[in-house]
Amino acid sequence: MASNLKNLSDYKSTELNIEGARIGIVVSEWNEEITDALAQGALDELKKHEIPDEDIIIKYVPGTFELATGAQYLLDVALVDAVICLGCVIQGETRHFDFICNASANAIAKLSLDSGDPVIFGVLTTDNQQQALDRAGGKHGNKGVEAGITALKMISLRNDLLDDVDLDDFELDDDVFLAQDN
DSSP, rough: OOSSOOTOOOOOOOOOOOTOOOOEEESSSHHHHHHHHHHHHHHHHHHTTTOOOOEEEEEESSGGGGHHHHHHIIIIOHHHHOOEEEEEEEEEETHHHHHHHHHHHHHHHHHHHHHHHOOEEEEEEEESSHHHHHHHEEEEHHHHHHHHHHHHHHHHHHHHHHHOGGGEEEEEETTTEEEOOO
16 A cells, blocks of 8 residues: 555554564664654654663664665674664666665565565655655654564564464474474
8 A cells, every 4th residue: 555545653553472572673874864763763663562772773774775784684693583674765867766676675575584584674765855754754654663563563473473383293403493294
């Protein structure tokens, strides 16, 4: 659904299974006015759900293209349960916009699938500065809030599924759970 039809800060409230969650936020320094507002929205959402300060790691990268690598570092080194990637790419006069948007979206999606950890795409891809402002706390809400609750809901989903697993049905082999034939 287009964000002009939905407020990015609105979401369906559910009970979350997020005890002990550690969350990384990686923020692009490019379009700093926008990305700082996105980061504040994500941070406010995490705090609203009582994620302690010591379990939130915020790091900055030069631009949107570097978000996936920054997220990889947070997963590998900081051992977070999810990473929120926040950036803003505004259409310019060249095709650079298309390449950066496509490359960052694909890299973030690939990292999430390859790692098995939620890596959230909180990147604005707008035609102009005003559209970005409208989606970074303006009239269309804050994409950072949406990214924050998305991370929490994905952690909760994984935790719920793990809570439902009977570990007696699995054997540990080289730190990987393998289903036993029953």
